[in-house]
Amino acid sequence: MTTEEPRRPRALWVLPTALVVAAGSVAGGLLVRDVYQRPAAVSSTGPASTPSSRPSTSVPRSAQPGDRAVRLSVDATLHPDGERVRGLLQRYFDAINTRDYQAWTGAVTSEFAGRLREPQWTSNYQTTSDGTVVVQRIDASSSERLRVMAGFVSVQDVAKAPAELPVDCIRWRVVYPVREEGGTLRVDIGPEGYTPQFEAC
Template sequence: MGSVASRWLVPAVVVITGAAVAAGMVGRTVYSRPAEAKGAPVVASSSVGPLPGTAEVRLSPDAFTHPDRTAVQRVLQGYFDSINSRDFAAWRAVVSARRVAATPQAGWVAAYETTRDGGVVVQRVESDVVSRRLRVLLSFVSTQDVSKAPPSLPEGCIRWRVVYVLVWEGAALKVDDAPESRVPQMVAC
C-alpha cells in the first residue's frame, strides 16, 4: 500500500503545482493594469490652489491598481462634469435607472444650480462581485451658495469624503444610490 501511495505522490504534486502556476498566470492577466486609464496616480497634496480645483477625476495609487479603474474614472468624470455643466440629461446617462426614477429634474436643477465640484480623487475601489457593484471612496471639493449647502454645514466651500456605490447595468457602470453614500464626511474649506 505504501508503494502505491508513493507512486501517485509525484504525479499529484506535479498536477497541483501546474494548476497553481496556471491560476497565477490567469490572475496576473486578469488583474494586470490596462494602459487606457487616464493620467497617472496622484497623491493628495497639501498645496492649496483655487478652489474647488481641477475638474479632472484623478486616481490615487491604490485606486490605480484596480482592474475597473478606467470605467470608474470614466463614469465619475461624466457624473461630475454633468453637475458642473448643469446638464441633467448627461447626469441621467451616468446614474442608475433606480436613481433616475427617484430624481425629478426640477429638484436636481435646484440642488445643483450653484454647485461647482473639483479636486476629485478616487481614493479606493472595492469590488463586490456577488452584487455586481463597486464601492468607491472619493474625496472632492464643492463650492456653492451657502443657501444650497447641506443644512448641517452651511458653508460656501466644503471638502467631502464619501463612498459612492457604482453598479453594472448591462455593460455600463452607473452611479447608484446606496446607504453607504448617505453618510459623507465633510468639513469647511
C-alpha cells in the same frame, strides 16, 4: 538578575497590545468606508464629520474647487476597473458642473435617476462647482457592485450647502456604490449613502 529577565513580562503584554491596536485600525477603516453620496443627491440624515484625508490642501482657497479632471490614487489605478470608474465619475461630475441633467442620468442607474427628477436635481446643483476629485480606493461590495471611495471639493451658495455646514466651500469624502447597467458602469444608490463626511475648506 540577567539582562534577559526584565524582557519576559514585557513580552506577555506586547502581543495583546498589538492585537488591540490592529483591531482598532480595522474597525476605523470599516467606519470610514461606510459613507456615500452627499445629502443633495438623496435625502440625508447623517451628521457632518471630519474626513481623514484632505484632497484639496494644495489648492489655494481662492482657486477652489480646483481641477475638474478626475484622478486615481495609486491604489485605485491598480484596480482592474480603475479606468472605467475614473471615466464614470468624470461623466458624473462633468454633468453636475455643466448643469446637464440628461448627461447625469446617463451616469447613474435608472433607480437613482427615478428618485431625483430634473426640477429637484437642477435646484440642488444650480450653484455647485465640483473639483479636485480623487478616487482613493475601489472595492467589491458584492459580485455585482463596487464601492468607490473618493474625495472632492464643492463650491456653492451657502443656501445650497448642507444644513449642518452652511459654508460656500466644502471638502467631501464619500463612497459611491457603482454597478453595471446597460453595458456601462453607473453610480447607484444605497442605504450607506446617507452619512457622507465633510468639512469646510
